[in-house]
Amino acid sequence: MALQVQIGEQKLDQEQLLSLLAKYQLLPRLAQEMIIDQAIATTPDLSCTQEEVKAAINLFVQQRQLKSEADIQNWLKKNGLAFDQLPAIASRPILLEKFKQQRWGDNLESYFVQRKSQLDRIIYSLLRTNDAGVAQELYFRILDDASLFPELAREYSKGPESQTGGLVGPVEMNVPHPAMIQILSSSQPGELKPPVKIGEWFVILRLEKSIPAQLDETMQQRLINEQFEQWLNQQVQEQLLIEHLE
Known part of the structure; x- marks a missing residue:
């Protein structure tokens, strides 16, 4: 099914959307999100419990001040999403944090030692x-x-x-x-x-x-995020290929 977006009186097809993403330097951000989804999907034993999904949905709607089911439906429609996509969208941050912990949580002490002279x-x-x-x-x-x-x-x-x-x-x-x-x-x-x-x-x-810097909970989260950002930027550099076709 072809995708078409209307902004004001202007209707945009997929090719025009892609051109605008490139024009406004949004392709790297798109690549980041796709790489994150791929990493989450391909990492073994990465899932959310029903309780985590429910809590994530509640947090999601609270953060966006969606106070009724109508508010939720309007928000989803405005963003081109279906209601059955809400659990996955809301729980994605939890899965991302689990991915970070699984990927970099075990080497925090050695990375901290490596960075400590700059963190003091x-x-x-x-x-x-x-x-x-x-x-x-x-x-x-x-x-x-x-x-x-x-x-x-x-x-x-x-x-x-x-x-x-x-x-x-x-x-x-x-x-x-x-x-x-x-x-x-x-x-x-x-x-x-x-x-x-x-x-x-x-x-x-x-x-x-x-x-002296301490490897407390706040520092652990900072160092995990730091390594994640380094990895993500490297992945974008390696995987994002833009070609201009005549």
């Missing part, structure tokens, strides 16, 4: 100026009295950190400039580092606190 967080104080002489003078003043850092940062620092008395963080270790990461990663809390030129700035740094 730090709080540090930063003061930057484009005047080498000023930077040197401020460094010795802070070295003489560590409590002056916030006051001097507010007065002299040229970046947004001046609004926080030089305090930055907590941020993950991959956030600061690479040269700053190198300095901070070899610092002890409370250790003031002499001015160093980074780009156009002369920078004074002091590590305030190190916060």
Whole structure:
């Protein structure tokens, strides 16, 4: 059965829809969804219980504020779907999460160890100026009295950190400039580092606190999603082929 979509007064056939998907750069998203469906369908022992499906449908209609069967029917019609497709659509996120867990759940510890140096967080104080002489003078003043850092940062620092008395963080270790990461990663809390030129700035740094990353439930979900996104993007690159036929 041929598919036709009408938007306003414009009727679109399948070829026109495909052309528009390409025009609006939506083909990669379509490919992602198809690859996800294929992965779910071909993964052994991947299913939802009746209770999970029922809960998924309830959540689905609540999220879309569908308060009656008429609302549900109208939503399905608007999206070109049939009522008997609702259980599969609603339970798809559950199956996707089960797929992620089955595919990447067992290697989380090793992946966490691999990523930990970037996931660890730090709080540090930063003061930057484009005047080498000023930077040197401020460094010795802070070295003489560590409590002056916030006051001097507010007065002299040229970046947004001046609004926080030089305090930055907590941020993950991959956030600061690479040269700053190198300095901070070899610092002890409370250790003031002499001015160093980074780009156009002369920078004074002091590590305030190190916060090691923990493989808690939130981190586990983040790392699973991270690996899933990497896999999905790679699959799209490998499988999506667009040809222009004359």
